Amino acid sequence: MQEQERVGARVARIRKQRGMTQVALAKRAGSSVSMVSKVEGGYASASSQLLGAIAGALGVDTTVLTGPQDRPEQLHEMVPTIRRALASVDLFEWDGEPQPISALRAQVVQLNTWRRDTKYRKIGQVLPDLVEQLLLAGREHGEPAYALLADTYRASNTLAHKLGYSDLSMTALDRMEWAAVRSGDQLLLATTNYLRAAALARIGAGKQALLLLDRTMAEIEPFVEIDRDAAAVWTALHMRAGTVSATLADASRSQDHLEEAARVAENVGNRVVYETTVGPANVRLYAIAAAVDLGHGGRAVQLAKSTVLPGDMAAERKTHFHLDAARAYLLNRNPDEAIEELHQAHALAPEHFRASTTVKTALQTAAAQQRRATYGLRALANQAGLVD
Incomplete structure (x- = not known):
């Protein structure tokens, strides 16, 4: 690299350009001095x-911190498609017959499968037309069509935030x-708010994310x-609150939320x-991710090593596990193990790997x-679009 x-x-x-100490940055970011350091x-x-x-504490966009990277053009070519899918909820014309x-x-079931399997390009190919069809169906069928449309907009959100x-x-x-x-x-x-909380964070x-949750x-x-x-939705909301609390260095609140999520999840x-x-x-x-963001490297590695993933767990979630396991190993200054986890993440979801800022940050830390x-x-750096 x-x-x-x-x-x-x-x-x-x-x-330093802002004239801030690490203590001041940590306080403004709601993080710990140790993690900032x-x-x-x-x-x-x-x-x-x-x-x-x-980034918010420094008054800059996150991309200023991640820096310019070689962009995965085949994925970023979908951005105009995403914009078109989100452009309007009432300004469209459909010349053909509406689908049943x-x-x-x-089609939405297939879209959701692609989203969980991180097949982002396939989503982009069908997104605008599917949105328009569902908007049309909403006029005729009402609530069932709008529920399907919400799932379709969720896929749009996935593409948008994965691409930054x-x-x-x-x-x-x-x-x-x-x-x-x-x-x-x-x-x-409520599920929409679960997603919005992550976007706010x-x-x-x-x-604000915690207030919403x-x-x-x-x-x-x-x-x-x-x-x-x-x-089930209750557990998801508590999981999200657990990780958001961790980024704000509130270990007690994070633990309370994750324990409640675990209790009900059984x-x-x-x-x-x-x-x-x-x-x-x-x-x-989620507990692994929270432990890493709290700076509890030993606990994060212990959790990661003892975790057995269900065989039918979505590729997206498995990928997040390997990325957070890599971050845990890096926190323990074990870059070799982290790189092995990153290999696993790439094998599971190459499109996600190519687009992810978390991947690029982990690779730079390993380097x-x-x-x-x-x-x-x-x-791996080449696969992630980092210049070799």
Whole structure:
């Protein structure tokens, strides 16, 4: 790998340009001084949420910290397609016959499968036309069509945030909320807020994300004991609150949320509800991510080593496990193990790997920790679009 300014070095440089100490930056970002120091020194690979908090504290966009990278053009060519899919909810014309809602439902099921399998290019190929068909169907069929449309907008959000377009991600979530409200499904709306909280955290609005999650949990709490799907969404909201709290260095609050998620998840089981992976296995993955962002490297590695992933878990979630395991090893200054985890992530989801800022940050951190970049690290860097 060519020497490039690491994310941590950029953080340190901009912090100093702002006349800020690490203590001041940590306080403003809601993080710990220890974690800021480790990120700057190349001893920790920050998550997208932690980077968002640091960028917000420095008054810059996250891309200023991640720096210019070789863009995965085949993926970024989809951006105009995403913009078209999100452009309007009422300004469209359809010349042909509208498809039956049963056919549209089958297409959305396929779209959701592609999303969980990180087949982003396939999503981009069908997105605009499917959105228009579902908008048309909403006029005729009402709530069922709007529920399908919400899932389609969720796929738009996935593409937008994986490619690093925060503005498009927020627009997609606005559209998803619009459709969820018209679906009449309170749990679908709660799932939208689960996603919105992550988007808020990625732009440094972690406190607002927690307020949104708290409000949403209060709204569905009466149904948790009587509705298994409500219990599943409840666990997802607590998982998200656990990781957001971790980026804000609130270990106690993070633990409380993750323990509540784990408690209810035992009765929920490992499954997909409202297109969201839930259950004990996924709670464990969130716990690993939270431990890393809290700077608890030993616990994060221990959790990662003892985790057995369900065979039918979505590729997207498996990839996140390997990325967070890599970050855990980097926090323990073990770049060789981290690189092995990154190889696993690439094998599972090459499109995700190519687009992910978390991947690039982890690779740069691994390079900083290795005295001399190995062939394996150089190969992964090429796969991620980092200049060799």
